[in-house]
Amino acid sequence: MKGSSNKKKVISSNPKVLLCTAYRRFPGDYLDYVGENVYLTPRVSFKRKASPGLRFLKQNVPEIETLEFPLWHQYVRKLKEGWDVVGFSFFENEIAEVARMADEARRQGVRELWAGGYGALDEAIPRMVDRVFVGAAEDQVAQAFGRRVPQDQIQHPVMTWPLAFEPGSIPYLVIGLLYTERGCPFKCTFCQTPVFDRHRFNINIESIERVVRHYHKRGITDILILDEIFGISPQFADKLTLILARYKMRWWAQSRAALFLRHLDTWYERGLRFPLIGVETMSQRSLDSISKSQKLEEALELVRRTREKPGMYRMVYYMIGYEHETVESTLEDVRSLKSVGFDAHQVNIITPFPKTPLWSDIQKNYGIFDRTYRHYDAKYLVWNHPHISASAMHYLLNTTIATLNKPFDIYGKGFARLIRERFASDGLRFIWRDVIKAPSVAATFNHRRQVFP
Numbered sequence: 001m002k003g004s005s006n007k008k009k010v011i012s013s014n015p016k017v018l019l020c021t022a023y024r025r026f027p028g029d030y031l032d033y034v035g036e037n038v039y040l041t042p043r044v045s046f047k048r049k050a051s052p053g054l055r056f057l058k059q060n061v062p063e064i065e066t067l068e069f070p071l072w073h074q075y076v077r078k079l080k081e082g083w084d085v086v087g088f089s090f091f092e093n094e095i096a097e098v099a100r101m102a103d104e105a106r107r108q109g110v111r112e113l114w115a116g117g118y119g120a121l122d123e124a125i126p127r128m129v130d131r132v133f134v135g136a137a138e139d140q141v142a143q144a145f146g147r148r149v150p151q152d153q154i155q156h157p158v159m160t161w162p163l164a165f166e167p168g169s170i171p172y173l174v175i176g177l178l179y180t181e182r183g184c185p186f187k188c189t190f191c192q193t194p195v196f197d198r199h200r201f202n203i204n205i206e207s208i209e210r211v212v213r214h215y216h217k218r219g220i221t222d223i224l225i226l227d228e229i230f231g232i233s234p235q236f237a238d239k240l241t242l243i244l245a246r247y248k249m250r251w252w253a254q255s256r257a258a259l260f261l262r263h264l265d266t267w268y269e270r271g272l273r274f275p276l277i278g279v280e281t282m283s284q285r286s287l288d289s290i291s292k293s294q295k296l297e298e299a300l301e302l303v304r305r306t307r308e309k310p311g312m313y314r315m316v317y318y319m320i321g322y323e324h325e326t327v328e329s330t331l332e333d334v335r336s337l338k339s340v341g342f343d344a345h346q347v348n349i350i351t352p353f354p355k356t357p358l359w360s361d362i363q364k365n366y367g368i369f370d371r372t373y374r375h376y377d378a379k380y381l382v383w384n385h386p387h388i389s390a391s392a393m394h395y396l397l398n399t400t401i402a403t404l405n406k407p408f409d410i411y412g413k414g415f416a417r418l419i420r421e422r423f424a425s426d427g428l429r430f431i432w433r434d435v436i437k438a439p440s441v442a443a444t445f446n447h448r449r450q451v452f453p
């Protein structure tokens, strides 16, 4: 079967299918996108309380049941309801938890196990489950119920994550999520997207508009577009940004510097305020070594041009551990990035992920010494770097994060500037929208329930 490996058993034509994420090891065990990159409190948190993969599957194949980030006892209790199929959606760093979940499902007599999501690219997975799904799977899952979901009819689900103040998880903002394009035409050596999502396509725009309308009705003012390269399909992006403008959304988007530069003025007018780009390094040699197909000047120009636009907050992805770098050259690179003046940084250690060109290159040239799944969250050195030891890399990561994301710079300067600029441009509307309405909506919002507008 296309896109999946198969040790298929005979299951009924109307099977009971349960799809889960990895379990939470303790109640607060949600991946916190900000907490991984800012060490001190007070700070904001941004917790992954909904799984985009499972939300898409449930929206398009309502016959399935989904279970997002259960605690272990909740998972075991759910298994007891009796299922023909139990499937898991996970990242590489969650494989140990999923292995334990698979054992428990087998122990309880589940007849068929499935795996999907990026973690399913790992070579251990086909031994763990009966069926591995690679790439978008709405259509394949629907086929288990005798239906088809063509690519152009995939419906977008509602999914939100909370932005809160820590300590205390005090709710501040509900962020509505969008994921509008699968696949990528670039071939950065560290990235799994080109091998995972081989077919590029856009999600049905009418269904996206329905979701944005729902966010608006629920009082949501901010949207994060999770796409890796938003704007790669210009006509689609044009339609989508017009929808966002119509509902007066303030939006965040991940894309490449060149695409932001091309569309900056229009997108800014239509509500773009939080651009996220992969700067990756301040060295063109390092950029070229990962085939990023990006010029350093593009990122620098983006900082210059966005600085002129009030209310913008610029975040970057940055990696350390390029093969020719040393401790000294890395610290120099970090200083150079700091001087450019982005507002916040996500810092990762270059990590080989299965089936990427980087994975085979590193295995061939240096060797991978650490196969602890939990260490594949891009915060550990898992391979034999020629110039930097694992402990030195650990020190470098901490120093880099502490230097780039000083709370005073991120909040003291960055947020204070945002508040000033929003107040200057929106006046009392800013007070209503950002100080009164947003926290009130956030205080009562249930992120865990999937709704179908």
Ligand code: B12
Residues within 6 Å of the ligand: 019, 031, 033, 048, 051, 052, 053, 054, 056, 057, 087, 088, 089, 090, 091, 092, 093, 114, 115, 116, 117, 118, 119, 133, 134, 135, 136, 137, 138, 141, 179, 183, 190, 191, 192, 193, 226, 227, 228, 346, 348, 353, 376, 377, 378, 379
């Ligand atoms: C949004 C995103 C995130 C979100 C979380 C998203 C999530 N799903 O939980 C955040 C920002 C938190 C995040 C964090 C990280 N991410 Co990330 N992220 C992405 C991104 C851009 C989109 C993923 C997404 O939500 N897609 C939308 C949904 C709808 O698609 P999907 O998950 O693929 O699901 C579909 C199919 O896979 C399938 N499916 C999924 N599960 C299942 C299960 C079954 C049983 C079946 C049948 C089918 C199925 O059906 C779904 C519908 O079609 C991808 C790149 C990309 N282009 O996809 C990287 C990506 C997944 N991330 C990646 C990485 C490296 C990370 C980090 C390690 C980096 C870092 N340090 O920040 C961390 C993880 C940290 C941690 N501690 O866990 C890597 C791969 C990771 C891996 N193999 O483990 C990717 C591929 C990017 C890359 N450049 O290579 N990420």
Ligand code: SF4
Residues within 6 Å of the ligand: 184, 185, 186, 187, 188, 191, 192, 193, 194, 228, 229, 278
């Ligand atoms: S890092 Fe981004 S641009 Fe590069 S291949 Fe992956 S998704 Fe495409």
